[in-house]
Amino acid sequence: MPRLITLLTDFGTADGYVGEMKAVLATLAPSATIVDVAHDVSPHDVDGARLALARYWRRFPEGTVHLVVVDPGVGSDRGALAASSEGRFLVGPDNGVLSPALLHAGARCVSLSIPSGAAPTFHGRDVFAPAAAQLALGASLETLGAVEDGPVIRRTPEATRREDGAVQGEVITVDRFGNAVTNLLAMRGGRVQVNGLSLALRRTYSEAQAGEALALVGSSGLVEIAVRDGNAAEQLGLRRGSSVALLPLR
Amino acid sequence: MPRLITLLTDFGTADGYVGEMKAVLATLAPSATIVDVAHDVSPHDVDGARLALARYWRRFPEGTVHLVVVDPGVGSDRGALAASSEGRFLVGPDNGVLSPALLHAGARCVSLSIPSGAAPTFHGRDVFAPAAAQLALGASLETLGAVEDGPVIRRTPEATRREDGAVQGEVITVDRFGNAVTNLLAMRGGRVQVNGLSLALRRTYSEAQAGEALALVGSSGLVEIAVRDGNAAEQLGLRRGSSVALLPLR
Amino acid sequence: MPRLITLLTDFGTADGYVGEMKAVLATLAPSATIVDVAHDVSPHDVDGARLALARYWRRFPEGTVHLVVVDPGVGSDRGALAASSEGRFLVGPDNGVLSPALLHAGARCVSLSIPSGAAPTFHGRDVFAPAAAQLALGASLETLGAVEDGPVIRRTPEATRREDGAVQGEVITVDRFGNAVTNLLAMRGGRVQVNGLSLALRRTYSEAQAGEALALVGSSGLVEIAVRDGNAAEQLGLRRGSSVALLPLR
Numbered sequence A, B, C: 001m002p003r004l005i006t007l008l009t010d011f012g013t014a015d016g017y018v019g020e021m022k023a024v025l026a027t028l029a030p031s032a033t034i035v036d037v038a039h040d041v042s043p044h045d046v047d048g049a050r051l052a053l054a055r056y057w058r059r060f061p062e063g064t065v066h067l068v069v070v071d072p073g074v075g076s077d078r079g080a081l082a083a084s085s086e087g088r089f090l091v092g093p094d095n096g097v098l099s100p101a102l103l104h105a106g107a108r109c110v111s112l113s114i115p116s117g118a119a120p121t122f123h124g125r126d127v128f129a130p131a132a133a134q135l136a137l138g139a140s141l142e143t144l145g146a147v148e149d150g151p152v153i154r155r156t157p158e159a160t161r162r163e164d165g166a167v168q169g170e171v172i173t174v175d176r177f178g179n180a181v182t183n184l185l186a187m188r189g190g191r192v193q194v195n196g197l198s199l200a201l202r203r204t205y206s207e208a209q210a211g212e213a214l215a216l217v218g219s220s221g222l223v224e225i226a227v228r229d230g231n232a233a234e235q236l237g238l239r240r241g242s243s244v245a246l247l248p249l250r
Helices: A017-028 A046-056 A123-136 A232-236 B017-028 B046-056 B123-136 B232-236 C017-028 C046-056 C123-136 C232-236
Strands: A004-009 A033-038 A065-069 A080-085 A088-093 A108-112 A145-147 A167-174 A180-185 A191-194 A197-202 A213-217 A222-227 A243-247 B004-009 B033-038 B065-069 B080-085 B088-093 B108-112 B145-147 B167-174 B180-185 B191-194 B197-202 B213-217 B222-227 B243-247 C004-009 C033-038 C065-069 C080-085 C088-093 C108-112 C145-147 C167-174 C180-185 C191-194 C197-202 C213-217 C222-227 C243-247
Touching: A004 A017, A004 A046, A004 A123, A004 B017, A017 A033, A017 A123, A017 C004, A017 C033, A017 C046, A033 A046, A033 B017, A046 A065, A046 A167, A046 B017, A065 A123, A080 A123, A088 A123, A108 A123, A167 A222, A180 A232, A180 A243, A191 A213, A191 A222, A213 A232, A222 A232, A222 A243, B004 B017, B004 B046, B004 B123, B004 C017, B017 B033, B017 B123, B033 B046, B033 C017, B046 B065, B046 B167, B046 C017, B065 B123, B080 B123, B088 B123, B108 B123, B167 B222, B180 B232, B180 B243, B191 B213, B191 B222, B213 B232, B222 B232, B222 B243, C004 C017, C004 C046, C004 C123, C017 C033, C017 C123, C033 C046, C046 C065, C046 C167, C065 C123, C080 C123, C088 C123, C108 C123, C167 C222, C180 C191, C180 C232, C180 C243, C191 C213, C191 C222, C213 C232, C222 C232, C222 C243
Parallel strands: A004 A033, A004 A065, A065 A088, A197 A213, B004 B033, B004 B065, B065 B088, B197 B213, C004 C033, C004 C065, C065 C088, C197 C213
Antiparallel strands: A080 A088, A080 A108, A108 A145, A167 A180, A167 A243, A180 A222, A191 A197, A191 A243, A213 A222, B080 B088, B080 B108, B108 B145, B167 B180, B167 B243, B180 B222, B191 B197, B191 B243, B213 B222, C080 C088, C080 C108, C108 C145, C167 C180, C167 C243, C180 C222, C191 C197, C191 C243, C213 C222
């Protein structure tokens, strides 16, 4: 089977940047299949890209190369990485965006050198796409650079247990539907407190009335705040970092 | 030739949801080719997706699998469908979004069962993508579920003839250019009345002056209201459901 | 290797138009690989598409077919083109959007005839996609139409030397990050004057402080105005046509 190269960027879908990256991939690894994940990550939103990557990287077949370019520090002394983890490969800036894969036991990481001809403003085209192409062609990770033992790691903040027994968390991302994804795990039900509301955990959106706020366990296993047929982030004033708490069943 | 799987969703192009669905397809049907149609359907806009699907589903080669996930009722008791029609396959929620294909003579439909492990908020990943992959691998429709004889059908409202001989219709969708597509058929010319304007039917946008409103027969055979080099919906205050009438030539 | 067909349009990512074009390509040239470049070019923005195309067309492998449909004059008497340049093929309206390739020495151009059944509002589907498919299948350019010696050419305005020795230029496009790309070439450094600011040319965004405006040479070799971790176009009030000047080092 041809190798897959997935793309996640904040380049948008109006300019020619995605085209330039795909041109490099098509030239260097013509047998690979390019898979667009998303190009409308908010500009420079490393954490948004990191959380998106967490959803899909391990679901693709072994051998897939995940290319992630959300790179506000391009041209600075931030490193450039290629990594392998759970049989998948990853390429991107050393700014924490690859953390979901790097945190797995057995992950390996090398530091990509920056060719002297690389544009200091576009490593996606001149550094990361060429490395992804090499991996898709079967190059071993170690041929791409020296081992990097201390890559930058960004973590989702962990929820904490409060003295009253509740679990204190926060909104970690808001998706296109306005659903506010939190860092709360809810194994056994409970109630969610957010902005003065107390919401019973439901199983699906459809258990609420149209326009009603609800909490449920989303498809990544985390508690989400939603409004049925509405936009919870807008209607409840939620954004990344907003406080939420989980009161477990007693 | 490898089978094609087309994707139409309202998942947007910033999150990881499209990536998760593509990962399932790439894992289960690695020989299939994934074709993005659009992922920025307005959230939960079943009719918008239905009208988009109507434009392309029958133009793809026989054997193509059209995967459509605009699914506000996910996790409720709404059904999950796989269908065949005119040699193409379709997979999506039983909410009317697949109607353009289901309304064709000879269309067949089965009800997909929901695996117990499926996330109640993401059947695109856990129900529809696996079914699409099976069809792309050549599975027969009947192996995917029990025959469903009464799928939900949503229809574009039909224009009606008025006593004065005019045909009363409405705007059914607004496209990215602000063109307002109506449910009016115009075989032999006529004038279009909309918001107090009376517009002669033109053949092309370029027969109007810059900034001028016009009516014409669009590429799907329906009357559209446009503004040359402008946005008709914004400038004329049109939206889905806005009233329009066609006065045929006498 | 299968031929590539790249797509650049202003059709957006919510409607079915891209699906219709891909259906034509998949039907007529099933062995070709479709590569999305971008579909969110601003509606009717021929110059935006032209500048995007300039970035990527020559980076793809020889034999690639670049399909560009930003076509405000569709259905008028504007011509329809297929071209070859530097071993790549291009298809699109004769409105200047293909100029980056047409301006190269050795470029050849033919005029596509419009089939009588083509929708006068959608040549992307009925004229350009079929021509792109033929080229991807290996048809020679000359079989597609008569030689066109005088295609419409649109050029980026050239910067001019002022009496005071500075080079007077302008913003030619603004990208998704709010970076304002100018028509200034800066081989040897200098300072950039824009909206009353005098900005030293830096090498990378990271040489400025967060929120600070800077000028640098972007990845296409042109001077750009940026704001570190910000949006220069919004914060400095820049848009296409805004005046900028380069004061060379003395």
